[in-house]
Amino acid sequence: MRIAFLAAQTEAAQQARARLVARYGDSPPGEAEVIVALGGDGMMLETQHRFLGRNPPVYGMNRGSVGFLMNDYREEDLPARLAAAQAARVHPLRMRAHSATGTHAALAINEVSLLRETRQAAKLRIIVDGKERLAELICDGVLVSTPMGSTAYNLSAHGPIVPLDAKLLPLTPISAFRPRRWRGALLPSTARVVFEVLEAEKRPVSATADYTEVRDVRRVEVREDPSITLTMLFDPDHSLSERIIAEQFTV
Template identity: 65%
Template sequence: MFDARPALTRIAFCASDRPEAQEGMAALVARYGGVPESEAQVIVALGGDGFMLETLHRTMSLGRPIYGMNRGSVGFLMNEYSEEGLIDRINSAERAVIHPLTMVAIDSHRRQHRALAINEVSMLRQTRQTAKLRISIDGKVRMNELVCDGVLVATPAGSTAYNLSAYGPIVPIDAKVLALTPISAFRPRRWRGALLSHTARVTIEVLEADKRPASAVADNFEVRDIVEVHIGEDRSVSMAMMFDAGRSLEERVLAEQFSG
């Protein structure tokens, strides 16, 4: 099929502060040139998954697709690093469009803190004592008291990150669901979480907040001494990640479910 999209040739490069990422960026800029991000058709980010998240947050307002190259540790969201054939790889890449979560966290002084999360919003205990949380979905209380280390709401893109480490389900990218996953639940001990529609609005209240303080984290943005948090998907914001042909994010998420 004929692809009417113009070829992507104007590239902006950015890299984490790891030496191998900086060296890789220098080599790629020397070979392909580079333009400012505001003038680019695509942004190439060199680093690990954490740097990919940082780049997505930082360039969100530009609306540029991000093509990641792994010069970090994990690299689930990144393509393999190579200096060869970058223009061809970018132009044959598959895109994954993702939507972030909006977090509105209210602290003990009733101040509101807003942030976007690409992977997950998590509530975490701040002290040695477990947190006590009440969970409501679309205004209806679904769990009156969850005693735990925390709980998180993950996007499909984030379901293979912290959510998976907390034994939450892996969610296909196009499933239009969110994962609600407890972290070390003590009571009810056997509760493993829930899958929610992407339109769901989640409210988490901190019970006994003075005695059992909790923090709220949207990706790498943290607010402490929270009394309640409201979480929902923001479809008005779209971000595109690019993956080499045959190695789409959808394929990676599927493969992850069959890995050892």
């Protein structure tokens, strides 16, 4: 099996890569059958973004902190683990953010979030599939998450955890002030969501797709892009679907 080893810049990840390369060899990423990413969840996202459009299977091993998207780190029997691994396939979100400087496009594996830039709360209008659903949301921000990303920022903002095969996108407010009791919505994965920034000069808002940020946006469009598939590999006794279900029972 041709394996490419990529590692975060931390000492633990770099040392792990050196040991694994000495044991199993190292193929160029473009020629590898599988990429092993060493680090934390950020390293998994970085690796997926790096190879968007090529869709190599990526098997993560945790040399970071949380490691929700990573498998346990073990150096023994790696080819056998890779052969037995189960694939989780997800589609990213595509963001088109319109600002005073033009239109900016980016992809998000976890979420697209809008956040206020100053002390002033953001005012947003929410349109779903061409229909206005919320005329004015006063808040710190709002986000649209993929099912995989529903356990990340979305969960921290008290949004719902969504199973991978649910074909749903959580739409979650961040510190909503008005409507005070609005807790968000679950949208079909085919939904096209538009956020219009109200009073944009007085209440500037930024938009971020994973780690691509656009400042001073006026309008942001978000949809799932089914033409792009990302493949992550997980040990069968700890699949991503199982982790997402288990996370809902974590107290």
